[in-house]
Amino acid sequence: MRRSIRDRKLPHYLKDYQVNGSLTINNSCQLKPTNQIKANYKTAYPIDSVVSYNGLSKEHLHYTLTIIANHEPQSYIEASKTKEWRDAMNREIQALENNKTWYLTNLPNGKKPIGCKWVFKTKYNSDGSIERHKARLVAKGYSQQEGIDYFDTFSPMAKLTIVRIILALAAAKDCAYINLMLITPFYMEI
C-alpha cells in the first residue's frame, strides 16, 4: 500500500506538549500518557492506546516495568567495557576453577576443541530491583558428536500443560506456590 510522502508537521496548538505516545512516570508512580489529546505526530497507532498499566497495583506496576527495561551485553567485547560484567565474569571463572572443572593441557593430534561463549543476564529481585549481574560460560555443545563425545541425553522439561494444570489447581484450591531457582551451576563428572 502506498503511503503519502508529504512532510508532516505538528499542529500549532500542540507545540507546548511532548507528543509521540511516550510514557512518563510522575511522582506518585502512576503511569499516564503525556498527552491526553488524540492527535499524534509520528506514530499513527501508538502502543499505549492498546496497553495500559493504570489498573495494576503499585507493586505489580514496578515489576512489570522493570522486566521490559533492561540491557544485557551480547558479546564478550561489549561486556568487558563495564566493571559489573567484568566482575561477574571473574566470579564465574573463579567458581569454575574452584570446582576444578578443567585443567589446561595441549590439544591431542587430530582432535578439535569444542567452543565456548559467555552469556550475560541481569537478575532481578521480585520487587524489580537489580539483584546481580550474572555471567555464565557455556560450551557450544552442538559440535559434539554422538558416540564420541557423549552418549545419552535427556532434558527434564515440564510440559507447559502441567504448568497450567498446577496454576489452575492452585487458583481453585487456594494452594501456595513458590518458585525456586537453582543457582549453583551444575558441574558433574563426565
Place this chain on the structure above:
Amino acid sequence: MTPPSGLKLPKQGQVCRLTKSLYGLKQASRQWFAKLSSFLLNLGFAQSNSNYSLFIHKTSSTFTALLVYVDDIILSGNSMEIINKTKGTLHQTFRIKDLGKLKYFLGFEISRTKKGIHMCQRKYALDILNETGMTNNKPCQTPLMSDTKPLFATNNTSYNVDSYRRLIGKLLYLTNSRPNINYSVHLLSQFVQAPTTYHHQAAQHILRYIKADPGRGLFFPRDTSLQIKGFSDSDWATCPETRRSITGYCVFLGESLILWKSKKQSTVSRSSSKAEYRALTTTSCEIQWISYILHDLCIQLDPPPVLYCDNQAARHIAQNPSFHERTKHIDIDCHVIRECLQNNLFHLLPMSSSDQLADIFTKALHRTNFKLNVHKLGMLSIHHPV
C-alpha cells in the same frame, strides 16, 4: 574446549580438558536431572509416571507437588510448613535461591488476585513486536485475513526464509498463553519450507492482532469445579492440497482452559463424521492423560470427565459397538474411544454446534464469532486501557 575469552593462559595454544560437565554440553542436562531426581526420591517424593518432571509428596493431610524445568522449580502445596522444609533440604544440597511467589516463569508473567490467577506473555509479545518493527502498525481484530485460499497458491515470489521461520518459531511459543492465535500460527507454520510474500503478510496480520492486546492471557478463576470438560471438533477436507481434515480440541479443568491443539490429520477422511471420529479419539487420549495426572495429584475426578461432540454420527460410531458396512476401513486405533466409553472413563455428550468451543481451533472465524469464542475460552487482559 577452547579457553574462554578473559582467561589468562600461561602458554599460548593450550586447551581446557573438561573433567566436569558444563552448561551447553549435550550430556549436561541428563546428568543434572539424574542427580536431582535421585535426591528427591530419597526425600520421599514420588515421580509421576505421566510426566517425569513432576514429583509428588503426600501425607495424610498435606500434599506437595514439585515441578522441574531444567533448573527452575515450582513448589506448590497446601501446607507452607512442608514447602519450607523441602526448600531447606534442597538448599543444603544444592545452592538454591527462593524467588518467592511465582511471578515470572519461562517468560510467563503470572499475577494472582482474589478472583484467581492470570497468566500472560506480555513482555514476550512486546519483544516480538519490537524486533519486527510492528509497534506502530494499526491493530486489528482477528488474527487471520479473511481469505486463506491464496496461502495455498504457489507463486514464485519467495520471501526471506530465515526471518519467516524465526517469526513462526516465536509465535509458536506465544501460543502457550494465547490459544486464540493457535489456528492461524498452525496454518502459517505449514509454509516454513517456502514462504512467499503473501505468507509474510499473513504473519504480519497476526502481529497486528497481537498488538491490539499484548497483555491478553489465560485466566484461571478461583471459584470453579474441577471437572474435566473436553470439546472436540474437526473441519472436513480443508487443506486444498492434500484434502486432509483438521482436528481441533480444547480441554477445560472446570472453567480454566488447560490444553488445546489444532493439527492436520494424518490420513484423508471420506466423510465429515469420520474426520470427527478421528478428532474424538485424539481428544479422548488427551483426556485420559489429564486424568492420570490429576490422579497423581490426588484430585478426585468427581463428577467424571465429559467429552462434547457436535457430530451425531461420530457419537453413534463411538457409542455403539456394532459393525457397520461403511466403517470397515477405520483403523483399529480409532476404536480406542470405544474402549474408553465401555470402561466408563468419561461420558460422551451431545452439544449444539453453536456452543462448540473448539471451533476456533479448526477454522478462521468471522470477527463477531471470534470475539465471542475468545471470551468463552476464559481469556482476558489486565493491561487493557479502561
